[in-house]
Amino acid sequence: MPSQPRAPLLRMSKAAMPHDCNHAHQGSRAVTPRIDMPRPEFTSRTPVLLVLWPLLAAIAVSSCAPSTPVAGQVELLNVSYDPTRALYEDINQAFAADIRSRSGVEVVISQSHGGSAKQARSVLDGLEADVVTLALGHDIDALAANQLLAADWQTRLPHNSAPYTSTVVFLVRKGNPQRIQDWPDLVRAGVGVVTPNPKTSGGARWNYLAAWSYAMRQPGADETRALAFVAALFANVRVLDSGARGATTTFVERGIGDVLLAWESEALLARDELGAGAFDIVMPSLSILAEPTVAVVDRVSARHGTEAMARQYLEFLYTPAAQEIIARHHYRPRDPQVAARHAGQFPELQLVSIADLGGWEAAHRAHFADGASFDRIYLK
Amino acid sequence: MIGPDRRYRIARSALILGALSVAGLFLVLPLLIVLSGAIAKGWSLYLASISEPDALAALRLTLTVTAIAVPLNLVFGVVAAWCIAKFEFPGRSALITLIDLPLAVSPVISGLIYVLLFGAQGLLGPWLGEAGFRVIFAVPGIVLATIFVTFPFVARELIPVMQAQGRDHEEAALSLGASGWQTFWRVTLPNIKWGLLYGVILCNARAMGEFGAVSVVSGHIRGKTNTLPLHVEILYNEYQHTAAFAVASLLVLLALLTLVAKTWVEARAHRDRHPDPIVQPDEELP
Numbered sequence: 001m002p003s004q005p006r007a008p009l010l011r012m013s014k015a016a017m018p019h020d021c022n023h024a025h026q027g028s029r030a031v032t033p034r035i036d037m038p039r040p041e042f043t044s045r046t047p048v049l050l051v052l053w054p055l056l057a058a059i060a061v062s063s064c065a066p067s068t069p070v071a072g073q074v075e076l077l078n079v080s081y082d083p084t085r086a087l088y089e090d091i092n093q094a095f096a097a098d099i100r101s102r103s104g105v106e107v108v109i110s111q112s113h114g115g116s117a118k119q120a121r122s123v124l125d126g127l128e129a130d131v132v133t134l135a136l137g138h139d140i141d142a143l144a145a146n147q148l149l150a151a152d153w154q155t156r157l158p159h160n161s162a163p164y165t166s167t168v169v170f171l172v173r174k175g176n177p178q179r180i181q182d183w184p185d186l187v188r189a190g191v192g193v194v195t196p197n198p199k200t201s202g203g204a205r206w207n208y209l210a211a212w213s214y215a216m217r218q219p220g221a222d223e224t225r226a227l228a229f230v231a232a233l234f235a236n237v238r239v240l241d242s243g244a245r246g247a248t249t250t251f252v253e254r255g256i257g258d259v260l261l262a263w264e265s266e267a268l269l270a271r272d273e274l275g276a277g278a279f280d281i282v283m284p285s286l287s288i289l290a291e292p293t294v295a296v297v298d299r300v301s302a303r304h305g306t307e308a309m310a311r312q313y314l315e316f317l318y319t320p321a322a323q324e325i326i327a328r329h330h331y332r333p334r335d336p337q338v339a340a341r342h343a344g345q346f347p348e349l350q351l352v353s354i355a356d357l358g359g360w361e362a363a364h365r366a367h368f369a370d371g372a373s374f375d376r377i378y379l380k
Numbered sequence: 381m382i383g384p385d386r387r388y389r390i391a392r393s394a395l396i397l398g399a400l401s402v403a404g405l406f407l408v409l410p411l412l413i414v415l416s417g418a419i420a421k422g423w424s425l426y427l428a429s430i431s432e433p434d435a436l437a438a439l440r441l442t443l444t445v446t447a448i449a450v451p452l453n454l455v456f457g458v459v460a461a462w463c464i465a466k467f468e469f470p471g472r473s474a475l476i477t478l479i480d481l482p483l484a485v486s487p488v489i490s491g492l493i494y495v496l497l498f499g500a501q502g503l504l505g506p507w508l509g510e511a512g513f514r515v516i517f518a519v520p521g522i523v524l525a526t527i528f529v530t531f532p533f534v535a536r537e538l539i540p541v542m543q544a545q546g547r548d549h550e551e552a553a554l555s556l557g558a559s560g561w562q563t564f565w566r567v568t569l570p571n572i573k574w575g576l577l578y579g580v581i582l583c584n585a586r587a588m589g590e591f592g593a594v595s596v597v598s599g600h601i602r603g604k605t606n607t608l609p610l611h612v613e614i615l616y617n618e619y620q621h622t623a624a625f626a627v628a629s630l631l632v633l634l635a636l637l638t639l640v641a642k643t644w645v646e647a648r649a650h651r652d653r654h655p656d657p658i659v660q661p662d663e664e665l666p
Contacts, residue, residue: 077601085614086618110601110602110603111601111602112599112600112601113600113614114600122517122599124499124500124501125499125500125501125502125505125516125517126498126499126500126501126505126509126514126516126517127599128514146501245617246617249619274619
């Protein structure tokens with residue numbers, strides 16, 4: 001910045017000083033005896049520019065930015081869980097094009113992503129979601145318990161309001177140096193496991209329940225032994241990230257751990273796109289049927305007047321076009337024809353469903369509530 | 381035998397080398413990594429990353445929030461520092477502690493305070509919600525959180541300056557018939573201006589870079605409530621490393637501008653404290 005010529009320290013003058021425009025009080029006080037004082041150098045323009053430059057920059061950037069939404073356009077906010085960013089970017093584009101061609105209405109869908117439980121918490125705290133597309137039904141139940149939507153929300157759409165499924169698989173380093181084949185290998189000494197925290201991450205809850213289900217199905221199993229098994233597994237956990245995407249980054253980018261307990265979709269993404277050739281996927285003998293669920297948030301969409309559009313948006317997820325996008329993003333589609341086309345990507349394996357565990361409420365109370373099994377093994 | 385002179389020079393060089401290598405390793409190297417990561421895949425991708433609509437929206441939001449928070453903190457800071465430095469009143473030390481509070485608590489807690497206060501389940505949230513006014517997960521919440529974490533910077537810079545000056549000049553001006561405003565503009569402000577600018581610059585830097593508190597109240601709606609630091613995290617988590625570094629380089633650029641401004645202010649302040657003795661004001665006044 002060029003330095004300004006310094007103003008004289010003293011200025012003797014009877015007339016109003018040029019910098020008096022700084023404040024309006026001056027004119028009405030003309031009768032006050034005038035005293036001459038050092039002229040404030042603050043009138044030099046540079047420091048003022050210095051203070052105001054964010055303001056000026058903001059104006060400059062705003063002027064070249066896209067304008068605010070046009071009237072007649074419908075806006076939806078989809079609050080979703082961590083790894084679905086790319087999926088919903090594609091879905092949103094397809095949906096907007098579909099609506100535009102059929103009715104000429106312009107739909108703009110905003111996205112917000114984070115750990116599933118944290119996102120549900122934000123919606124409870126006032127994040128204005130027209131629809132929620134979360135990792136598990138329990139998080140949407142929490143919204144229903146606070147009257148944000150009807151308690152029977154899960155029956156409003158086909159397949160338990162889960163337009164696609166996924167499961168939990170093992171992602172290991174290329175060539176599987178630790179020879180990890182199934183769940184028991186994860187509790188071996190020296191095997192580093194990466195999984196997110198079941199307290200904050202929906203994906204992590206599926207991981208935890210998959211391990212638990214495996215342990216409960218071994219000969220002579222009971223709750224004590226199953227608890228000992230998951231305790232041994234979590235003793236091997238190197239990093240407990242808060243969300244599924246963070247855990248994938250820890251394993252893939254930072255190279256921590258020997259095995260990542262991951263959504264099948266995240267594992268396929270990591271194997272085929274991120275570190276092509278650096279990872280292998282191991283299918284355990286038994287895993288869990290993860291059903292990420294979707295729902296219209298009645299109270300918010302009613303206030304926005306977007307119920308019809310929000311419902312259409314979620315119904316669109318079940319159409320063959322959307323199911324194809326879903327399969328391309330490595331989630332298991334519900335549509336049998338689309339599923340057949342992508343069968344090579346999704347091998348069959350024995351899957352336990354949340355109903356086998358007595359439903360989310362029971363599973364939550366037994367494992368993830370304060371003082372439940374996860375706290376007992378992890379806080380020790 | 382090595383003479384004391386020689387030993388002194390060796391020690392000096394070792395210390396300088398040590399300081400420079402630490403600074404290089406922990407300050408300059410990460411900066412270079414950010415910048416090289418940003419242009420790793422060519423300038424066209426760099427330009428595309430920073431002119432992408434979500435990145436522009438994040439930049440606009442960051443600058444808007446800064447443009448609101450900094451002037452407000454400028455006013456609050458001057459008022460608070462004035463009260464504390466020039467007057468004795470009951471609760472004065474409590475006020476000093478309160479001003480330091482944002483520095484003491486974790487930024488995440490600062491954000492959470494506003495969620496608990498203005499959230500839909502919070503104290504004022506339901507009432508504000510009915511009035512159709514949204515605070516958290518919208519721009520007002522981000523502004524509030526930013527004001528909270530940047531509150532101490534201006535006041536903290538000004539209090540020692542104002543205390544050192546005492547009240548003599550202002551009392552003289554007032555007794556000579558100057559109005560309150562005149563006294564402020566012509567006596568107080570010229571004396572504190574460099575401290576004030578310095579505080580504003582620090583405040584500005586923190587306001588643009590704040591992550592924790594803003595992350596809690598933002599809601600992370602892309603293109604709407606994501607500031608630049610939040611946008612960098614999103615891009616990084618999406619495996620768009622080049623774009624993440626490109627947007628981070630914008631933040632670096634803003635930081636460098638701030639640094640240049642700070643250096644300039646320090647130089648000017650130094651010159652003001654040691655002026656060329658041409659005119660001595662005290663002798664000239666009748």
